[in-house]
Structures are given as structure tokens and as C-alpha cells.
Amino acid sequence: MASARHGSARRIIHPVHAVLLASSLPLFLGALLSDWAYSSTYLVQWLNFASWLIAGALIFVGAALLWAAIDFFRADLARDRATVLSILVLLTTFVLAFINALVHAKDGWATMPAGLILSVLVFVLALFATWLGFSTLRAGATR
Amino acid sequence: MILTRLAIIATGAALLAACGSDRDVVEYGSNPDLPEQQRGLLPNMTIADPAGWGDRRPVVPAGFTITPIATDLKIPRQTLVLPNGDILVTEGKGGGNTPVMRPKDLLVGYFLGKGTSSVKGGDRITLLRDVNRDGVYEQRAIFAENLNAPYGIALVGNRLYVANQDALIRFDYRPGQIRASGPPVTVTPLPAAINHHWTKSLAASPDGRSLYVGIGSNSNIGERGMAVEEGRALVLQIDAETGASRRFATGLRNPTALAIQPGIGQLWAVVNERDELGPNLVPDYLTSVRQGAFYGWPYSYWGANPDRRVRPFKENMVKRAVRPDYALGSHRAPLGLSFSAPAMGDRFANGAFIGLHGSWNREVQVGYKVVFVPFRSGRPAGAPVDFITGFQADGKTFGRPVGVTVDPRGALIVADDLSNTVWRVTRVRPPAPARTAELD
Numbered sequence: 001m002a003s004a005r006h007g008s009a010r011r012i013i014h015p016v017h018a019v020l021l022a023s024s025l026p027l028f029l030g031a032l033l034s035d036w037a038y039s040s041t042y043l044v045q046w047l048n049f050a051s052w053l054i055a056g057a058l059i060f061v062g063a064a065l066l067w068a069a070i071d072f073f074r075a076d077l078a079r080d081r082a083t084v085l086s087i088l089v090l091l092t093t094f095v096l097a098f099i100n101a102l103v104h105a106k107d108g109w110a111t112m113p114a115g116l117i118l119s120v121l122v123f124v125l126a127l128f129a130t131w132l133g134f135s136t137l138r139a140g141a142t143r
Numbered sequence: 144m145i146l147t148r149l150a151i152i153a154t155g156a157a158l159l160a161a162c163g164s165d166r167d168v169v170e171y172g173s174n175p176d177l178p179e180q181q182r183g184l185l186p187n188m189t190i191a192d193p194a195g196w197g198d199r200r201p202v203v204p205a206g207f208t209i210t211p212i213a214t215d216l217k218i219p220r221q222t223l224v225l226p227n228g229d230i231l232v233t234e235g236k237g238g239g240n241t242p243v244m245r246p247k248d249l250l251v252g253y254f255l256g257k258g259t260s261s262v263k264g265g266d267r268i269t270l271l272r273d274v275n276r277d278g279v280y281e282q283r284a285i286f287a288e289n290l291n292a293p294y295g296i297a298l299v300g301n302r303l304y305v306a307n308q309d310a311l312i313r314f315d316y317r318p319g320q321i322r323a324s325g326p327p328v329t330v331t332p333l334p335a336a337i338n339h340h341w342t343k344s345l346a347a348s349p350d351g352r353s354l355y356v357g358i359g360s361n362s363n364i365g366e367r368g369m370a371v372e373e374g375r376a377l378v379l380q381i382d383a384e385t386g387a388s389r390r391f392a393t394g395l396r397n398p399t400a401l402a403i404q405p406g407i408g409q410l411w412a413v414v415n416e417r418d419e420l421g422p423n424l425v426p427d428y429l430t431s432v433r434q435g436a437f438y439g440w441p442y443s444y445w446g447a448n449p450d451r452r453v454r455p456f457k458e459n460m461v462k463r464a465v466r467p468d469y470a471l472g473s474h475r476a477p478l479g480l481s482f483s484a485p486a487m488g489d490r491f492a493n494g495a496f497i498g499l500h501g502s503w504n505r506e507v508q509v510g511y512k513v514v515f516v517p518f519r520s521g522r523p524a525g526a527p528v529d530f531i532t533g534f535q536a537d538g539k540t541f542g543r544p545v546g547v548t549v550d551p552r553g554a555l556i557v558a559d560d561l562s563n564t565v566w567r568v569t570r571v572r573p574p575a576p577a578r579t580a581e582l583d
Contacts, residue, residue, distance in 0.1 A: 041457050042454040043368070043384070044366055044367065044370070047245075047366075048244045048245050049329060050577045051245040051246055051247070052245070052246065055246045071334060099184065102184045102185060103184070104245070104247075104503055105245070105247040105365050106182060106245070106419065106452075107357045107362075107363050107366040107419060108364055108365060108366040108452040108453055108454060109452045109453065109456075110419070110452040
């Protein structure tokens with residue numbers, strides 16, 4: 001038993017980290033759909049929804065990024081290329097989503113079409129980041 | 144030949160270098176430059192950093208002097224000089240109940256609040272009296288209280304009209320009165336839902352039968368949806384007797400002060416135009432208000448220049464939009480307007496004083512002064528002249544002018560809603576022979 005935990009053991013993603021990572025997905029999807037609804041109906045309430053959904057998703061992505069960064073610098077966890085890639089994708093998601101939040105702070109149609117394009121990009125990136133986060137089983141620690 | 148040409152080029156280059164980009168833009172007058180619309184990821188913002196006046200005073204032209212005639216007011220906005228020389232000051236702070244629709248609204252409220260006074264609005268009207276006509280207003284009384292963010296104020300005969308943020312109300316007034324004899328009568332309610340731009344400006348028609356009320360828009364450019372803009376961004380004409388109202392002119396984003404031109408009785412307004420299109424766009428303006436005219440908001444500005452941030456967009460409204468008379472420059476925030484009188488002296492006798500509250504949506508701050516727009520043949524003519532400056536120094540802001548009122552006896556009364564002061568500007572030595580000349 002002890003030897004199974006040792007050395008080559010792989011650690012699965014921490015449940016809280018998993019929640020933080022995955023929670024942004026439905027929010028970004030909601031923002032994307034709201035943006036699409038605004039561009040086809042011109043009803044500004046959809047734009048308001050999108051703004052809040054992006055802000056909420058940013059909080060989750062930010063927390064997930066922080067978690068991943070702390071893991072990355074922990075001495076007892078090995079670092080591999082997959083981990084680096086997953087952090088970089090998550091970071092890009094955060095940066096683009098933040099820019100998207102600023103775009104959504106413009107008034108009315110000034111948000112478009114940049115807002116909708118960014119919402120699509122950010123959702124795809126968030127999906128990719130979540131995929132990587134869940135599939136990258138980190139090399140376990142030697143405790 | 145070549146030398147002269149070189150000299151001209153060199154001078155031109157030096158002038159350009161000295162001016163900097165902003166001054167190359169003609170910002171005032173009937174034909175202002177309208178640069179391309181621009182908006183980065185973040186809007187340009189420089190919020191006023193308030194500080195006390197200390198020993199400082201606002202700066203007035205040579206031959207004039209300025210004194211504070213009332214301090215520690217509760218957000219003074221507009222003033223009215225009564226026939227007996229008493230001054231009424233409306234005090235209040237409206238809005239504040241605008242729903243937070245977006246994360247942005249939280250931030251904007253916080254930042255813009257930093258550039259204003261922290262005193263709670265008085266919701267009252269204060270009366271100031273100079274008993275012995277020495278320029279010191281030694282008596283102060285509360286004429287009326289428990290009002291709802293009063294702003295515009297006008298006297299017609301023995302009736303005093305006040306535009307609260309939600310209703311036009313009326314007091315009876317007898318000369319010499321220092322306190323209203325009873326509660327006000329509501330003439331008519333005014334649009335008050337959301338009240339993004341809450342100030343209700345007021346002027347009475349020369350015959351006293353109508354009252355004009357300026358009502359600001361409920362958004363910058365319709366980003367709350369056009370349903371909440373019903374009855375907004377316009378000037379109402381209200382029957383003084385019945386309270387019945389009709390739209391006098393529309394498409395005026397935020398008509399913050401109205402005034403009647405002496406002699407011909409024409410209605411004029413100063414209007415605050417839209418934000419977030421760049422530091423030199425869109426010019427705020429002074430205009431005669433033409434009955435039935437549409438001034439563009441939100442679909443266009445300065446006539447037929449479309450603002451496509453509005454959706455659904457209405458091309459036919461752009462075609463209908465008329466051009467205002469006189470640009471005051473972008474982001475100046477004119478909040479006060481008063482036509483001058485001969486007693487202000489030759490240089491300032493013919494024209495209008497305008498209080499510029501000052502900018503936020505601009506890196507280099509502008510406004511924060513009172514200017515005089517000279518008139519010729521009843522129309523604005525020439526560049527605005529600085530009349531009161533010195534509201535800012537060393538990166539600090541000491542005051543922000545709002546309402547301006549010409550006292551026909553020869554003074555300009557200015558409400559300052561940052562330092563909660565009413566200022567009075569008078570000529571230092573009114574030349575003795577001028578009095579008879581004025582009576583001619």
C-alpha cells in the first residue's frame with residue numbers, strides 16, 4: 001500500500017480545484033448566448049446579463065488560476081509540460097475574459113461585434129483549459 | 144523667397160509644437176471640429192480631487208471682485224435674485240436610486256462620487272438678504288424645506304415655481320417674505336423613474352403663462368433601453384394654470400439650465416452632451432431652443448453625425464436632427480446660464496454667463512470655470528471669455544460652479560456645489576456716470 005503512494009503515483013485533481021475550474025464554463029456559455037441574444041434582438045438586458053456572467057466567471061477562473069499557480073510552485077509536486085500548458089491556457093482565458101469585461105463596460109452597441117467574438121473565444125479557451133485541467137493527472141508527491 | 148518659405152515652415156512647426164494636439168481642435172462656436180469617435184478599452188477619466196479653498200479665492204477679471212456671500216450650504220445648485228434683491232438658493236442632491244444594471248455601474252458611482260461634495264443634499268431653499276446693500280448678505284433664512292432635490296427656480300408675479308426632481312411645485316410669494324407661508328402646491332409631476340440625470344431646469348415664458356422644464360436623459364446614449372427614455376431628454380412646456388404639458392423640443396440629452404433672452408423673449412438652453420466618444424467629442428452646447436425641433440439625442444450629435452451605439456438605430460431621426468447654435472467644448476458640463484445686464488459693465492453687458500461644472504471623461508480636465516459668451520445682434524459671436532477661474536490649482540479642485548444668475552444691480556451670483564458656497568462677483572468701482580447712461 002505504502003509503495004503504491006510512492007514515487008510514480010499520480011494525483012487526481014483536487015475536488016475544490018475542479019469546482020473552481022469547471023464553474024466558469026456555464027457562466028461563459030451564458031455570456032456567449034446572452035451576447036448572441038443581444039445582437040439579434042437589441043434588447044440591452046441581454047448585455048447586462050452577459051456583463052454579470054463574465055464578471056462571475058472571472059472570479060472562478062481567477063481562483064482556479066491561483067490554485068494551479070500554487071500547485072505549480074509546490075516543491076512536493078512535479079512539474080511537467082502538460083501542467084505548464086494547462087496553466088498557460090487558463091491564464092490566456094483570464095486575460096481575454098478580463099478584456100471582454102472591459103469591452104462589455106462600453107455603452108450599448110459599442111460592445112459589438114468585439115464582445116460577441118471575445119465571448120466565443122473565451123468560452124472555447126475555458127473549455128480547453130477545463131479539459132486540460134481534468135485530464136492532466138499530475139505526478140504524485142513523494143511524501 | 145526660399146528663406147521666407149523656410150521661416151514660415153519653421154514658425155508653423157513651432158506653433159504646432161507649442162499648441163499640443165488639443166488646442167488644434169476648434170472646440171467652440173457655431174462650427175466646431177468633430178474628430179473621429181474613439182474609445183479605448185478604458186474610458187479616459189480624471190476625477191476632481193477636492194480640497195478646501197483655504198486662503199485662495201476664485202480669480203475674476205481686472206475691475207471685478209469676488210466674495211463668498213454664503214458658506215456651509217447643503218449642495219447649492221441654482222439661484223434666483225428676487226425683485227427686492229434677496230437671493231434664493233436651491234439645495235439638493237437627486238438621483239442616487241439608479242439601479243445597478245451592470246458591474247460597471249458600481250465602479251462609475253464610486254469614482255464620480257469622489258469628485259463631489261460629501262455633504263448630504265439640503266432638499267431646501269435658503270434665502271440670503273443684504274439688509275443695508277453693502278454687499279454683505281448678513282441675513283440667512285430657510286425659505287422652504289423637505290423638498291425633493293429642488294433645482295430650477297423661477298418667479299412669475301407672486302408665484303414662485305420650483306422644479307423638484309419629481310415635480311414642478313409652486314409657492315405663493317410676497318415681496319420681503321423670508322419663509323414660505325405654506326406648503327407648496329404641485330403644478331404637475333415630472334418624469335422621475337430612475338432619474339439618471341435628475342436635475343430639472345426651469346424658466347418662465349415672458350408672459351408668465353408657460354413654464355419650460357428641462358428634463359435630462361436616463362442614460363448616456365440609451366444603454367438602459369429606449370423604454371426608460373420616454374418623456375426624457377427634452378424641454379417641456381407646461382401651462383402655469385392647468386399643469387398641462389407638451390413637448391417643446393426633444394433630443395436634448397441633458398438640458399441643465401434654461402434662460403429667456405431679454406428683449407426678444409427667446410428660450411435658450413445649455414445642454415450636456417454624450418460621453419465615451421473621445422476627449423474632444425461631443426461638444427456641450429448653448430442653443431436657442433426652437434419649438435418642435437429635435438436636437439439628435441441619442442441617434443446623432445451636432446446635427447446629423449450618427450452615434451451608432453444606439454440600437455435599434457433610426458436613420459430617419461438622424462436626418463431630422465437640427466444643429467445647435469454654439470459649441471462650448473466637449474465634457475465642460477455647463478450647468479448654469481444667465482443673460483447679462485448693462486450693469487455688468489461694457490465688456491460683459493451683451494452676452495450670457497455660463498457655469499461649467501467640469502469634466503470627468505477626459506484625461507486633461509476642462510471646464511471648472513465660469514465663462515462669458517459674447518452676443519451680437521442677439522446671437523452668440525466670438526470666443527467664450529473666462530470670467531471666473533481658479534477653481535483648480537496644483538492638482539486640487541476647490542470648487543465647481545453650477546448655477547449662475549445676473550443680479551440686474553450689477554453682480555453675478557454663482558453657486559458652487561463642491562465647496563458649498565455662493566459667490567458674488569461685482570465691479571470694483573462702478574463708474575458714477577454709467578448709472579445715468581444705463582437709464583437712457
